[in-house]
Amino acid sequence: MPDDALPRTLRSARDLVAAGLLDPAAEAAIARLSERYAIAVTPAVAALIEDPRDPIGRQYIPDAAEAVTAPHEIDDPTADAPFTPVKGVVRRYPDRALLKPLLACPVYCRFCFRREVVGPDGGLLTEAELEAAIAWLAATPAIREVILTGGDPLMLSPRRLGWLMARLSAIPHVEILRVHSRVPVADPARVTPALVAALETEKAFFLCVHANHAREFSDPAAEALRRLNRAGVPLLGQSVLLRGVNDSAEAIEDLFRAMLRHRVKPYYLHQLDPAPGTARFHVPEAEGLALVRGLRGRLSGLGQPTYVRETPGGGGKVPVG
Ligand SMILES: *Cc1c(COP(=O)(O)O)cnc(C)c1O
Ligand code: SF4
DSSP states (O other): OOOTTOTTOBOSHHHHHHTTOSOGGGHHHHHHHTTTSOOOBOHHHHTTOSSTTSTTHHHHSOOGGGGOOOTTOOSSTTOOGGGOSSTTEEOOSSSEEEEOSOOOOSSOOTTOTTTTTOOTTSOOOOHHHHHHHHHHHHTOTTOOEEEEOSSOGGGSOHHHHHHHHHHHHTSTTOOEEEEEESHHHHOGGGOOHHHHHHTOOSSEEEEEEEOOSGGGSOHHHHHHHHHHHHTTOOEEEEEEOOTTTSOSHHHHHHHHHHHHHTTEEEEEEEOOOOOTTOGGGOOOHHHHHHHHHHHHHHSOGGGOOEEEEEETTTTEEEEOO
């Protein structure tokens, strides 16, 4: 079950005003916006925000501009629906499938491509739905890799997560399990020994950590990543190219250096998907390409992610450039 009892996570416009992270004059508009797009700022993240417009604040503090959908923006930019054989599963490639056990996250990113569906009480698969999803995976021998995503799978209790890992590991043709999560940087206190133990499996396992700025690698985040690394979990990084967050040569280099220092191998840099109300984060691809090419000479090959975009309509990821 997602744990919504974390007392100090900021979850409303009022909470943000009280914490000094939102102008009181904006409270009413942001309160209306929050009926459509959830708010959550964990204590670990709030501690990193010096100004709501800084590279951390920008990722999580809502802005009235989100109420405006630009002409090119679409509700389901990755078009998951047509690729969903059974609730909670997305299969866009022959050999691998996503499994979304819940749609809650530790924080709600203002640029999220699933922003129309993620939220604190959204999308927890029922027991029967999860059994049906597992049954589909078990009955589809072409699937070699299951990617747990959501929402954030590390919002499940260690007991539930351990149960799910065991069920997926028991499918003979599944060779690789992967989890995509923001928890190690956004809510490192959740990375307890019990949670790490729940990820133990005989199958190959990779944890892909979503982070967009070097400052997200705080001391508690570093400790959480170290704990995972000690348990033998290979760590990958995925980032989204975001205006005002990591769109300078210095910021992007610092981000991938911070990942490497914390044993996280940069895997993908994503071009922003055109989800509604996210135009303030858009960086044109030509600019992104120049940033990525500029990294070549300055940063270890280990620190070079693949810069990708989603093909509109669900065609999958393709390298930019
Ligand atoms: C991104 C994604 C994957 C994983 O792709 P990789 O390139 O293997 O990381 C799998 N399925 C879907 C639907 C995806 O969107
Ligand atoms: S953690 Fe991921 S799924 Fe959740 S709001 Fe952020 S980008 Fe979206």
